[in-house]
Amino acid sequence: MTVIDRVHKARPTQRWVGLGAAAVTWWALYSVNLPFWDWLIGDVVGLDLETRLGSGVHFFFYDTVKILLLLTGIIFLVTVLRSFMSVERTRAILGGKREGVGNVVAASLGVITPFCSCSAVPAFIGFVAAGVPVGVTMSFLIASPLVNEVAIALLLGLFGWGPTLLYVVAGLTIAIVAGFILGRMRPERWIEPFVFETKLGGQTVDPGMSLTWNDRIQIGIEEVKDILKKIWPYLLVGIGIGAAIHGWAPEQWFADHAGPDVWFAVPLAVLMGVPLYSNAAGILPMVEALFDKGLPMGTLLAFMMATVALSLPEMILLRRVLKPQLIGLFIGVVTVGIIAVGYLFNAVIPT
């Protein structure tokens, strides 16, 4: 019997005991991770952890396990909490909102609504056809990938509360302001006409309403499996590059070419990030290693925001409902927002 089937049939006591056991196991693994690799690589294999090779190898294994644990724990928690929310409910809440307030609510809901950019098109049509203003819908679509659970999990684990909160607030601000600006530009003229003609038929099944706790836990486990399956290649490549940077990259070179004194580092990082398609799991291990090398946090986070917020596959999907002018403006406004946030972070976070 698979774990999913077990959860599906669990009685309440079994369920809570099972969850408790999982939490304890998680905590034990997380606590033992650092001493274990210190011991295995330092004492058993006999590498000197101060050397390039030793610290690179140690970084690779320690970070892989740490990041996998963080992802598992946080994706599970976030998914279970999000199962109380749904795209349908979000649309109902946004239905009566005007621009301004609507943008703020839409961006916040973008963070807590279970959603994947692969559903961006049906969600866009569903919102707009139901009368949600285009700019408000945009705020939702920008916030959803930008402030995502993978990024939050990793930022929290690698950099702590401060940068994580700053990231969330900055991501929300970009989504609110960009959606508001786009909404002021009469974007309706750049939307394929069929969107407005779509009839919303039938009854809506609200997937959040009828779930039991067993269902929610099951969805949480499925989501962890799905996301890990999707991101592990990015993660390994990211950690590999991170380990190489950690052990070998010369600090002076980075300081000279991308340090706090290089004024064009932020826009350059963003322009590099936009066409690059990865996710937070692939980028953050590199960000961590580069931060250790003295690169400013704002430059690094701007790079990450650019890769996760604007992706080519999503733009190609959105082309089915948006005309090229609006896609261009969308990319432009969000890019400018990310650059601004990068400079702001560099000004407030010391390296």
Added chain:
Amino acid sequence: MNIKILGHGCQNCANLEKATREAASALGIDATYEKVTDDASIVGYGVMRTPGLVVDEKLVLSGRVPTADQVQELLAPLA
């Protein structure tokens, strides 16, 4: 029974179709399958999060890929 799988031919839709076919054959249901990939029609069924499962024009599930067992529970009362 007429079964429609709503979505853009993503991996999730393929998995949903597989689970549904397994469930239907386990229940001995004779069904015709149809893929709906057109955005306007998908939204027309009330789906904003793909994949979606429509049985005899009624939306029974959206936004996740269930196991074959779960689809069986959904289909059994409709057969």
